[in-house]
Amino acid sequence: MSDVLLVMPPVSEAVQFPYLALPQLAAAWTAQDYRVRTLDLNLEYRARVLLRSQEPSAADAPDPGASPTSAGEIYRTVSERYRARHGARLLETARDRSTGFAQETAIQASVRYVTQQASQDGWIVDGPLLLSELDRYVDAGREGWSARWCADRLQEVLSDDPPRMLAFSVPFFSQLVPVLTLCALLKERRPALRIALGGPTVQMWAAPLRRHVTASRAVDHWCLGHGEDFLTRVLGAGDRDPGTRGGTGTREETTGAGGAVRERTGLADGFVLSEQPMPDFAPFDFSVYTNMAHQFPYRLTVGCYWGKCTFCSYGNRYRDARAFQQIDPEVAAGHLVALSRRLGMTDVAVTDENTGLRHLLRVTEAVRRRGVSLTFRVRARLERELADPAFCERLRAAGCVQLSTGFETANQGILDSLHKGQDAAHAERAVLNLTRAGIVTNLSFMDGFDHDDAVQGSRETVEVVQRHPADMGLDTMQLVVAEPGSYLWAGRRRQDDDAYLITNEGLAFAGGRVGGALLEDTATEEARQRLLRMTVEAVPDAERAVRPDLSSRARDRPAAVTGPALLARPRFGVALDSVRTRWFLADVAWPRMAAVPAGVERTPGGGLTSEEPGARRWLAQMIDKRLLVLDPPEAESA
Numbered sequence: 133m134s135d136v137l138l139v140m141p142p143v144s145e146a147v148q149f150p151y152l153a154l155p156q157l158a159a160a161w162t163a164q165d166y167r168v169r170t171l172d173l174n175l176e177y178r179a180r181v182l183l184r185s186q187e188p189s190a191a192d193a194p195d196p197g198a199s200p201t202s203a204g205e206i207y208r209t210v211s212e213r214y215r216a217r218h219g220a221r222l223l224e225t226a227r228d229r230s231t232g233f234a235q236e237t238a239i240q241a242s243v244r245y246v247t248q249q250a251s252q253d254g255w256i257v258d259g260p261l262l263l264s265e266l267d268r269y270v271d272a273g274r275e276g277w278s279a280r281w282c283a284d285r286l287q288e289v290l291s292d293d294p295p296r297m298l299a300f301s302v303p304f305f306s307q308l309v310p311v312l313t314l315c316a317l318l319k320e321r322r323p324a325l326r327i328a329l330g331g332p333t334v335q336m337w338a339a340p341l342r343r344h345v346t347a348s349r350a351v352d353h354w355c356l357g358h359g360e361d362f363l364t365r366v367l368g369a370g371d372r373d374p375g376t377r378g379g380t381g382t383r384e385e386t387t388g389a390g391g392a393v394r395e396r397t398g399l400a401d402g403f404v405l406s407e408q409p410m411p412d413f414a415p416f417d418f419s420v421y422t423n424m425a426h427q428f429p430y431r432l433t434v435g436c437y438w439g440k441c442t443f444c445s446y447g448n449r450y451r452d453a454r455a456f457q458q459i460d461p462e463v464a465a466g467h468l469v470a471l472s473r474r475l476g477m478t479d480v481a482v483t484d485e486n487t488g489l490r491h492l493l494r495v496t497e498a499v500r501r502r503g504v505s506l507t508f509r510v511r512a513r514l515e516r517e518l519a520d521p522a523f524c525e526r527l528r529a530a531g532c533v534q535l536s537t538g539f540e541t542a543n544q545g546i547l548d549s550l551h552k553g554q555d556a557a558h559a560e561r562a563v564l565n566l567t568r569a570g571i572v573t574n575l576s577f578m579d580g581f582d583h584d585d586a587v588q589g590s591r592e593t594v595e596v597v598q599r600h601p602a603d604m605g606l607d608t609m610q611l612v613v614a615e616p617g618s619y620l621w622a623g624r625r626r627q628d629d630d631a632y633l634i635t636n637e638g639l640a641f642a643g644g645r646v647g648g649a650l651l652e653d654t655a656t657e658e659a660r661q662r663l664l665r666m667t668v669e670a671v672p673d674a675e676r677a678v679r680p681d682l683s684s685r686a687r688d689r690p691a692a693v694t695g696p697a698l699l700a701r702p703r704f705g706v707a708l709d710s711v712r713t714r715w716f717l718a719d720v721a722w723p724r725m726a727a728v729p730a731g732v733e734r735t736p737g738g739g740l741t742s743e744e745p746g747a748r749r750w751l752a753q754m755i756d757k758r759l760l761v762l763d764p765p766e767a768e769s770a
Contacts, residue, residue: 135166136363137295141311142177142282143250144304145243145641148423152431152483153301153331153359155411160360163409166367170415171289173282174307179420180281181249182219182242206711207725210718214707215245225704226422236678237705239422240721247642253278255310256642259635260649263337264344269309274317282310283317290322296367301359302331306642308341315350330355330362335399336445336616344630358403358434399455405434406460410467413475427479427509428471432495433458436486438513440551441538443578445617446485458491465498472506479533482510489515489527496530509534514554518562524569532571536607539563539575542596543589546581551619560596567603572674574607577666580659581612582650590662597670604672609663610636611656613647624648639663680758681722698748700760701739708738717759726759739763 138158140151154170161168201209215222222245225231225238250256253276254269273279290298298318300311315327329338329351338356341348355362413428436444437458439451450456472478482492487510499506508531517523527535541547544556563573579590597604613634614620624631634656636644649656668682676682680703702708705721708728715728731747732740740760742748754760 133167134169134293134295135367136161136297136299137169137171137289137293138299138301139171139286140174141300141302141307141314142174142278143246143255143306143310143642144174146303147175147178147421149418149421149427149429149481150413150416151301151303152411152429153303155413155416156408156431157301157359158415159409159412161363162412164364166363169289169293169295171286172416173285175420176285177278177282178242178246179223181246182215182223184219184249184277201712203725206716207718207723209711210707210709210716210725211720211723213709214718214720219245222705227419229424229426233678234704235422235424237703237721239424241705242422243641244721244723250278250310250642252276255279255313256306257309257635257646259637259643259646260632260653262344262632263340263630266309266312266341266345267347270313270316270345270347273309273313278310279313279317283314283321286314286318287321290318290325297326297328297353297363299328299330299355299362302329302333304642305333305337305646306644308333308337312345312347312350316347319350326352328353328355328362328366330359332446335449340616340630357398357401360403360408361401399435399450399453403434403455403457405431405457406463410471413471418475418477423481425479425481425509426477427481428475428477429481429483430464430468430471431459431483432464432487432491433484437488438486438553440553442550442619442623443612443614444485445615445621448619449617458488459495461491461494461498464495465502468495468499468506469502469504472504478505479507480509482508484511487512489517489523492532493526493530496532500530505531507531507533509536511536513537514539514559514562516555516558518565519558521565521569524562524565524571527566528569528571534572534574535566536574537576538578539593540578541581541589542592543585545585546583546589549581549583556592560600564600564603572605573603574605576608576610577606577663578610578612579663579666580651580656586659587662590659590666594666594670597666597672601671601673601676604674606672606675608644609639609666610644611639611659611663612650613645614650615645615647618647620650621648624650679722681719681724684756684758698743698751699735699739699741699763700751700755701737701763703758703761706759708734708740717754719759724759726754726757737763 138154140154150172154172158168158170222238222241225234226242228235247256254273255278257269302308302311311329318325318327327350334354335356338354353366435450435456436447437456439447439456441447468480489512492508492510496508510532512535514537539559540550540552542556547554547556563575566573577593579586581589611634614624631648633646634649635646638660651659671679671682676684702717705719707718707720709716709718716725717728718725728740729747729750731744732742732751735741740751742751751760755762
């Protein structure tokens with residue numbers, strides 16, 4: 133009998149590599165003599181969505197001559213047929229780093245199919261909403277395919293080796309409805325099962341969830357601090373299976389409404405980062421993840437040394453608790469070298485919310501003293517040192533190849549109102565210095581500020597990107613929201629924690645960050661539309677290169693097609709299919725569609741051809757839009 137089954141639940145976009153909480157907690161708990169099993173249910177769910185066999189539907193039945201089908205229905209029909217026929221290939225290509233653009237396409241298509249399935253089954257939250265309305269989502273989601281499949285999968289694993297506790301790590305808001313649904317279903321099947329929730333989203337939302345969401349009563353334990361010592365606090369060090377060693381544990385619990393046992397310990401709980409064992413990746417097969425780089429995750433920091441940005445619940449919580457820590461460089465170097473040799477990887481994805489760049493240099497120096505060369509991808513602030521090109525070159529020489537950062541806005545007044553501690557002009561120079569040193573930058577931008585210069589700030593930010601399209605990379609665009617634990621949440625006009633929440637619907641996977649609205653509905657929607665326009669008005673070259681739905685720059689457009697006949701075929705990820713006797717091209721990764729005109733003929737090999745001038749022009753346009761590629765192929769395979 134195991135002590136704990138630790139699960140990463142759906143629905144999350146985090147399938148690039150094993151989510152670090154699982155291998156890190158598994159290592160810590162195993163070192164304390166607990167028997168631990170891990171399950172990345174989020175990864176398994178994604179695969180099951182892609183491989184799920186399609187049931188016969190009206191789309192596949194003979195045309196009964198009913199009323200015309202809408203464009204949206206046609207697209208969904210063609211897209212679902214493509215998934216049913218090619219889901220295994222999409223999954224395989226998403227994992228294949230040798231395929232370049234095809235892998236980008238497969239990953240994008242996989243994300244869209246997962247979002248579509250989860251939304252269909254009621255697992256995707258639409259805003260604005262009250263937090264208490266999550267009960268409605270949980271009740272509706274119980275009957276969907278997603279809940280049934282995931283609950284059955286967990287039941288299978290639980291029956292194989294019944295644990296004393298089932299623990300979910302919940303890093304993202306998009307996982308709340310799925311995990312609460314699964315908790316309710318599993319409690320019905322196994323009333324004696326003890327269920328615990330932890331992770332960043334639980335730290336943020338546990339208190340209001342317990343007050344306003346009935347479904348939260350299926351949870352027995354809430355981990356509000358670091359998880360490494362959680363099992364000892366909840367299960368007790370002396371209360372393990374016979375044959376294991378350990379002393380007497382301390383219990384820091386209170387029992388509240390519904391009998392839920394609530395873990396009280398917060399971030400200032402005696403956790404010491406440098407004393408933790410290195411993560412245990414042994415149970416995880418990296419080949420089934422979709423990391424485009426051959427890399428493994430690691431943490432150098434917990435918390436944020438700045439911690440003042442008013443919208444950042446993570447940084448604010450750690451700052452107020454004085455819980456920020458950096459790992460000892462020698463400890464980190466020992467772990468990194470051992471992991472690199474064990475996994476056969478030399479590229480490290482540093483998972484910190486904010487990595488101090490000078491600390492990174494200390495770690496890389498310690499690694500190199502051991503005769504090992506690694507590359508690092510980090511998330512960090514645009515610190516003042518980056519205004520010095522020599523410092524950026526030093527970072528690159530130390531192995532830093534990618535830096536993700538919050539640019540937010542180019543308006544200084546807005547930055548100051550957020551306590552960002554960042555100079556707008558300096559940030560622009562820093563990005564240029566990093567790029568020219570050979571470090572790829574991924575920037576996140578914001579809108580929805582409660583500030584008089586919000587509209588002007590949007591213009592200024594667009595102008596910055598348009599000035600430097602070759603030097604900037606895009607990470608995310610998002611509305612500012614007030615998350616629990618953040619200074620914005622504490623300073624809201626309404627203090628009711630069941631106030632209306634907004635999502636980043638249309639801007640991020642499964643709604644992205646969710647929190648209290650700073651603006652009225654109309655102003656919030658205007659800010660959302662500014663960000664959506666920004667996705668086509670201010671697109672860095674690196675982003676445009678992998679976005680076939682955007683028009684290419686003149687220098688990148690294919691040469692004019694000449695000759696008496698033109699033969700083309702759908703690009704990988706583009707379906708050529710018929711609905712109600714008419715043929716369509718449908719891009720399953722970047723949703724768009726085109727009807728095939730008369731005069732274009734289909735070839736036995738699945739291509740399209742024509743000698744008629746008008747049809748040839750259409751074919752050339754589809755090649756320009758990257759829905760079609762010339763046959764024979766030069767670089768891509770269908």
